[in-house]
Amino acid sequence: MKVHLKQIPPEGLHLEGEEECPISDVQTDDIRCLGSMSYNVDIGVAGGALWATGSLKQTVELRCVVCLLKFVHEVRVPAFAMRTELHGPETIDLTPFLREDLLLNLPPHPRCDRDGCVVCEVTQRRAAPAEAKRNVAWSALDKLKIKR
Numbered sequence: 001m002k003v004h005l006k007q008i009p010p011e012g013l014h015l016e017g018e019e020e021c022p023i024s025d026v027q028t029d030d031i032r033c034l035g036s037m038s039y040n041v042d043i044g045v046a047g048g049a050l051w052a053t054g055s056l057k058q059t060v061e062l063r064c065v066v067c068l069l070k071f072v073h074e075v076r077v078p079a080f081a082m083r084t085e086l087h088g089p090e091t092i093d094l095t096p097f098l099r100e101d102l103l104l105n106l107p108p109h110p111r112c113d114r115d116g117c118v119v120c121e122v123t124q125r126r127a128a129p130a131e132a133k134r135n136v137a138w139s140a141l142d143k144l145k146i147k148r
């Protein structure tokens with residue numbers, strides 16, 4: 001996202017729209033951009049610096065670390081804020097700042113937590129109290145008895 005200093009009036013500029021996914025360069029089998037990023041930012045110039053605040057949203061497809069299935073996740077940056085000194089060029093590219101904040105808000109260990117995610121459900125059961133575990137064990141024994 002590039003802004004030209006001449007586009008920014010003294011009272012600031014409000015920008016809202018969509019921009020090509022800024023984290024497309026980090027795409028792997030485990031992370032993929034779905035569509036473009038939506039942004040809602042206020043930009044201004046003060047004291048020889050350009051600042052921007054607002055919010056960002058980017059939908060991505062991630063791979064669940066538990067069951068390895070892919071799921072859709074919305075990366076949200078509710079309080080995006082950046083400031084950069086102005087020196088020289090009149091056109092400033094905000095993309096590196098947007099990219100960094102999106103990357104910081106990616107879950108480090110993505111989990112799908114979906115209903116019917118068999119592996120995730122099994123993991124939850126394993127994490128359940130001992131009582132529940134014993135009941136599962138007994139019901140397995142009961143099934144064996146029935147077979148005999």
Ligand SMILES: [Zn+2]
Binds near residue numbers: 111112117120
């Ligand atoms: Zn899962």
